[in-house]
Amino acid sequence: MFKREVSCEKCSLRPICLASAISPEQLDEIDRIVRRGRSIKRGETLFHASTPFESVYAVRSGAIKTYSLAPDGEELVTGFYLPGEILGLEGISQEEHTSTAVALETSTVCEIPFKRFGELAVKIPSLQQHFFSIMSEEIYKDRTLHRLLSKRSADERVIALLLSLSARNRRRGLSGNEFRLPMSRYDIGNYLGLAVETVSRIFTRLNKSELLEVSGREIKIPCLNTLRQSYGNDS
Amino acid sequence: MFKREVSCEKCSLRPICLASAISPEQLDEIDRIVRRGRSIKRGETLFHASTPFESVYAVRSGAIKTYSLAPDGEELVTGFYLPGEILGLEGISQEEHTSTAVALETSTVCEIPFKRFGELAVKIPSLQQHFFSIMSEEIYKDRTLHRLLSKRSADERVIALLLSLSARNRRRGLSGNEFRLPMSRYDIGNYLGLAVETVSRIFTRLNKSELLEVSGREIKIPCLNTLRQSYGNDS
């Protein structure tokens, strides 16, 4: 029961993934090093913290979360990764994975062996440049999260996450107004520095307002602009 | 009154800066593209947010802070950069600087024009690899900050910053037990998501305890291990 493996060239996610901005003749050089079609069931682990860093991964379908554990075992959800997004970048400098990645739902990923990728990137300057850009983007997003955690109220944090997920859905050609959250309330709270109860209360409050329709993990945003405007004012 | 310009080859910071792990014959290739010895006085700007991204910078002496402004003008201090550290990385993906960098004290920096750097990195694989590593390190540090802001108390945040500054001083061969804070209470609070008053109170409390001797910006840590242990318990 193997999943049909789709080359980068034919992959619908190419425009937003690693292989964007690469000329056709160089595409199959990438295609040769990428290991495709690995499938992970909900709850299964893609890589573990403290194991040797060998590869970064691109999400092909599904959703992945990464988390790290403090010495005392306290969990911190460090990111959610959707199709077309790259994870594992923070392991490069430490030469081992510094977070653990688990599937939030049944997912498939493409593995990019990092040593071979580096060898290819020196041959394809635009690929190197694009990878610099992907890493820079991750840093940039971290700055946004920094602001969210430092300056924004609990309501604003939740709304910002919803808007982010919405935008990322739209980027992949899906609805930005209606989607299903791949992660639990616990994960949301942990990621945003909030207690689960707080997240839950915010969802019920938003549901009572006109801003959002929430039912479990199903989200419906009647008007994106209204929601955007509510961010920064009171809920 | 020009400052003596020191090549990467002869720079005392080389082991911890961009040019570490580069072979001697390749060193002067880097030396040729780096623009050295730019001096910035306290309060002056190195680069502005929303200006075209051209270069990243290495701190040669002094200290730099970066900050970004929300649409409403609210400031967020996003980082402190000490000698040997690279700043400006988060601008690569946006093709413009997304933060503003100002000198906290009189500083000198080395400018690394990024286009030329990329051209060099494809010729020197170990340089490419090292730059991947530097960017990854930045992401990794952002994860640490994420945990700090999400999970740690005000006291722990301040202690963590002090320990970080201490470690970075030691890395450059300076004292990790006695140093001067280059940034104001305001900057510390802003960076750590705390009010100035809270930071001030924590310093006075730490001063009364045996953990720290604080006098204005002068810091003395009698015992690093004791301070490390206090992190995670009560203050």
Next chain:
DNA sequence: CGGCTGATTGATTGTGCTCAATCAGTGTGG
């Protein structure tokens, strides 16, 4: 001296956490 900025200290308030109970949904086993 007076004015300014940065730091400190005090008093009060409020947001979001903790503790606790309940509920809904799902799967398990007798």
Next chain:
DNA sequence: CCACACTGATTGAGCACAATCAATCAGCCG
């Protein structure tokens, strides 16, 4: 098939940590 257990989500009550508001203080410079 239903009782039970288990997990995830929700709701409530009370509290605590850090923010806010406000005043004072120290150092510096014109």
